[in-house]
Amino acid sequence: MHKKVVSKKKVLAIAITSLFAAGASAQETANADAGTVVVTGTRVANRTALDTASPVDIIPVDTLKTSGTTELNQALSVALPSLNFPRPAITDGTDTVRPATLRGMAPDQTLVLVNSKRRHASSLVNVNGSIGRGSAAVDMNTIPTAIVKNIEVLRDGAAAQYGSDAIAGVVNVRLRTDKSGGEGTLTYGARITEYDLSNDVPPAGGTWTAPASRKRTDGQATTVSAWKGLPWGDTGYITLAAEYKDQARTERGGYDMRQQYPKVNNAYDPKEMTFNRFNAWFGDPEMKQSTLFANAGNTLGDGVKLYGWASYQNRKARSAGYFRPAQDARNIMSIYPDGFLPIIAPTVDDFAGTGGVTWTLGDWDMDASLGYGQNKMRYEIQNTLNRSIGPSSKTRFDAGGFSYDQLVFNLTGVRSVAVGGLASPLNVAVGTEARREGYELKAGEPDSYRYGGEILANGTPAAPGAQVFPGFRPANETSQRRTAVGAFVDLEANLTPEFLGSMAIRAEHYSDFGNSLAGKVAGRYDFSKQFALRGSLQNGFRAPSMQQQNYTSTATNFINGVPFEITTFKPTDPVAKALGATPLKAEKSVNLSLGAVMRFDPVNVTVDAYRIDVKDRIVLSENLTQANVRSYLTTQGFIGVGGGRFFINGVDTKNQGLDVVVSWPVNLGDAGKFDFTVAGNINRTEVTKVPTTAQLTALNPAPSLFDRVNVLTLEQGQPKNKLSANMNWKLGQWGTTVRATRYGEVLSPGTTAAFDFKMGAKTVVDLEARYALSKNLNLALGADNLFDVYPETLPPALNTTNNAPFSNYGPFGHSGRFVYARATYGF
Template identity: 75%
Template sequence: MKQGFAPQKTLVALSIASLFAGAAQAQETGDTASASATPGNAATVVVTGTRVANRTALDTASPVDIISAETLKTTGSTELNQALSVALPSLNFPRPSLTDGTDTIRPATLRGMAPDQSLVLVNSKRRHASSLVNLNGSIGRGSAAVDLNTIPSAMVKTIEVLRDGAAAQYGSDAISGVVNVRLRTDRSGGEGTVVYGLHKTEYDLLNDVAPAGATWTAPNSRKRTDGQTTTVSAWKGLPWGESGYVTLAAEYKNQEHTERAGYDMRQLYPKIGTAYDPRELTINRFDAWYGEPEVKQSTLFVNAGNNLSGDVKIYGWASYQNRDARSAGYFRTPQDVRNIPSIYPNGFLPIIAPTVDDYSAAGGVTWTLGAWDMDASIVYGKNKMDYEIQNTLNRSIGASSKTVFDAGGFGYDQTVLNLTGVRKVDMPSLASPLNVAVGIEARREGYQLNAGEPDSYRYGGEVLANGTPAAPGAQVFPGFRPANETDAHRNAVGAFVDLEANVTDQLLLSAAVRGEHYSDFGSNLSGKLSARFDFSKTFALRGALQNGFRAPSLQQQNFTSTSTNFINGVPFEITTFKPTDPVAVALGAQPLKAEKSKNVSIGAVMRFDPLTVTVDAYRIDVTDRIVLSENLTSAAVRNYIVSRGFTGVGGGRFFINGVDTKTEGVDIVANYPLNLGSSGRFDFTLAGNFNRTKVEKVPTTAQLAALNPAPVLFDRLNVLTMEKGQPKNKITASVNWKLAQWGLTARATRYGEVLSPGTTQAFDFELGAKTLVDLEGRVALTPKINLALGVDNLFDQYSETLPPSLNTTSNTPFANYTPFGTGGRYIYARANYSF
């Protein structure tokens, strides 16, 4: 993308705003009607980004999208992350494969930032993160983010997405924005839903040539019907006394895996003399699982609240989810040195099978204390992930090796206590009362890592025919060792003040400041200034200036794993080190500190009955981003480690501060509802995000810089992933139509260009822009029974197929940077019964 992109886009955006402003003056005397479309409903009161009661989505000083439960339904997926990525151009949800645990817990990104730079709330309370650290080469490498898919869509009333930094208001992580899931509060009624879908698709193949003299040939394309998914969910509202509610939700999901592998043209068996083994012509050469994992998932959720007496109200919620997943690694051929033919004569596809258990519980009370509206709460959450490795072996043990291993796992827990007070103070000099919000928060976090069984990681003593020691540990995912075990905790306390008022009838100002202290890295102070000026009822400008932060996660500070590699017959331990480990310190690592950000945004809000348009330009500068270093295993590194007194250490990697980035972009959203009477009601939405990130600094250490050759801590592949690994732009156009019992949703989403980067420029691969079309039709058979048929990715779009030079095993025909995944066309049916 050209330099100067963001200033040009900002100028264009504000020029558009100025053109609309002239029209706005001409329409000033007219009544303004609220728009209803995706994202959001302009007349809906929001609670995210403001603590002023009864402020609507188009009256805020920062952009807030509101995604309704009905909008979430109009996609074939019941995953919240996937549904949000369809509804919001600024949110991306790539679906990588062959990335170990990331296949099971996939992170989403907002405004092109890292997954852990967006804060997730449930009912305005901080949600706990997943225990998984994304370690492999995909978007979000090095992050530990919240798994939104632990919340069943049946429990969601609305989702509010604040597209602006908010660390001064909510604390750590809110660099790029805030996602606030608001739960149902029904005391009556209910709904049961069954969704069934499958992928029916065809994709192209770019095949390598067969070995000399081989007679097997490859097809040019492959047809698949797979990924059959059944989701059964229900919610029910129950009364609790005269005014209280208890809303229950349950969901069960059963998803089969998808296969998007290429045709394996390699010689798979040893030759018999000079001839190829006859089995070469009968073995299934589509031998990989590249695609969606198998998932069996059960979720329960309850949300409750009641008036106790007078102005005292209690509230709370609890959830539990169990997720059993199965995804694959790379196929090991029959003659692979990591295989034992007596166990797997036809080779083997190792399976990574995590079990994820996720819990949460919250309780709170609100009351009035003089002029103050008080709120006190405690929220607990925990996420555990345990690995079983199936259909594999420990090559170093030999023919007696087990084929299923307990590889250990990890867990993360979080307890948050909040006390806030909000009041209005009459200020005669102001056009409105001054809204004052103050609060304190205390948080305790824990991270645990548990070892697997000894056979999952140990070296069993086997030596290969060439004299080289066999690879130790369970193939594809060696277990965690006792030396890796961790049980770490930290505490954080913070306090904030938030002020907001209309200085004049036209000028809204708000200011927030927040101070926090963490027991592991120190203190932080964040501030935010926001303003909005309404030139008329139909045109307003808004903007914000703020600094923010993201605390290093316990996962980043404490994750560690070790595997044994033999180099010239000598065993070396290759480790992901804690930043405080003596070996990492010798290489220049330091205790992690907070990422720091500066956010600037300016936007326009235009309302011309019934059209609404918002344009928001932003810039986010982040310093000292935390990243996972490259694998430091060169001879120079090993020799240096030995010189520092460490033996048997072959190198490794560690988390480190030091990447500075600049992200610039523009969000544009236009909604137009049109009621044509006997022809029905139409809701049109056109929305787009244009985004650019530039890496301006990468980390270095004096110790590594002095080596010859000096290893690179953060190489071009990871730099380009940050800069070009997500779409340059994403544009969505949709229309919802309703007439009597009939309904229709049509949506087109254009994903801009993406780069799948390589270790050198020769291995870079450009992914061109693609447009996906989704279509859903609905009918209400009775007032209580509704049916829907739909197709996501109607025209079966895929990103470009990787050439054989980038897919040498044929296991991965598509890049993991594909922003819309590799599922292809998805056909589904949905039945709803209201009661």
């Protein structure tokens, strides 16, 4: 092992030394025609999407705008069958920062770039039972569509080209570069919907009856956005964008059949018959969001160009936990005589800024940049109480929060080299990247987590901390930093007129876990102008995130009257180590893809098959709070520790799938212009290994570190297939978009097979009609989910509170039809 580490360090040192000795760097350039030329996955100028060795989708901003949503993640999910965006509810901070997935992989296994530069991740690590549990992903909803020129999605591993996180692929958001003109947009919409309710029954003697369905008009959302292009001297541009969004919550809760009040003289309290049993906030959160974005660039002469962009967003959200009935032991009736619904109200502040310069050094096109990004999330818990303090408890608490920041320096360069025998010059790109990351966690106020001493009527201690979300404790506070330095070489050329070949290699060194080395080879053979085959083979990696290595939280649980500390431990914590945890290491992957490109003018077809094997995926373990775990920890000297969970390597998975995209533009003259696109993704995931530790295996019975719910979530928690058909029509002042998306079968797993719940395939149809009232003013009216489709309703056995009638695994959410109007004015 020692020899391997030394050899990798030597490789890294030699690579970095050679890069600086050559004075080299890489520059990703592209033709101004953003509709066809790509910069993602290739460092050759003027390469079109249909000419690349790996599949690249180009999503123009007009495609994003013809949706009722202004959420970038949600708009991408209907444009790309391989990208999924479930919208969970009652999942704490995940309600506010909801991640997307590509090709069925984890949210943090897709790299997000802005103008080909790494974007910082969210500070939130998802720790609840939803898709993406255990991951900390980039929040793409911090980028307003007003600043977007187009989005390129590389559906192929690219760790050798871009570094950590690019196992499933790369999303590159390219910003507007306008120096004149502008546009203002006002969008207003609401959910106008009706959904079915499950057929539950009240407790014995109860006479209240649930309706069969429920009509709702809610989720009203107003979005005001604008962009403006300004000149910067004679050759430069400054493009500014701003967006404000005000979104009301949606409520899709069930009819709460539980007894709410203590009985009076052994009879139900009369208030049971008048109580509003639709008492849950199950749906999209209430949100107010303000975003500013700027992108600028200028040519100074002698081939020197400056560029840069900056963004800021403030997001205030409110979502809920589960309702506590009046008679619930967690309630104090003198504070909440009718029970209470605790509210989780995060405030997210996100800032980013990048500046750089490009210039010519001999035959090299050079690019140097420095970027900084920070994401902060702070929790306020409202309409709640600390039961252990008693009637004097506050009802609003500062629960603390966390932040993540990233500083990145890039020095890259690209040049063409004439090589005898090749059909084209050899494109050589070399570069280095240095990154510093930081993660901090701050405690909340003492009342948000402390035990106040109250004893319940049954003689057991009351639960400490703010109900629904106990605050972070001083013992949880952390402030950690790490550095990563990497270097790459990327080569691409036509070896023959028909055969395009490319290869890349990247070495990285991380201060906290060591080294990674990734390589990629890709090729494409054009048999004719109409038909080509393409494929790639690569190994990749994803470094453990700072959030996974440093997130920790603690809650006190009383078991038989004895207090135990239940903690999400750092992997390096002595308790976690006693249970078998080890310092996290990088996930490793092997990606294989093979595809075909067919051009039957004007129809274009791409078919790409893939296989992604990942070893040592980082996951969040099960809650290890069993009695034998507590006893074992006591023997190890950890008195009063009731167990917990921690992040661990050890899950191996195999993803196999197929992507198909067919596009067909048709000009029918007086009947208008049509653009038809049919696309589909088929994906299968198999878990081939789960983690174990010798310490836990020795216990009887041995607790599972990664149980069936989490295994089945990876294997069947996302659609088996996803198909979409899109039609855009334009004639004079009129335009229409019709989009149908079919989501395949999804499993919502249970603790045993008897509690598994299968959701059948569903098709969601979106429709928008547009009319140009004048040259500058355009109006649109549309409906997302026109036919008001919902996933199946959970049976009562899986929804015991009736607060959550739909599974969080539903791939298109559970909010129903959204009707909207949009006015756009160009200036």
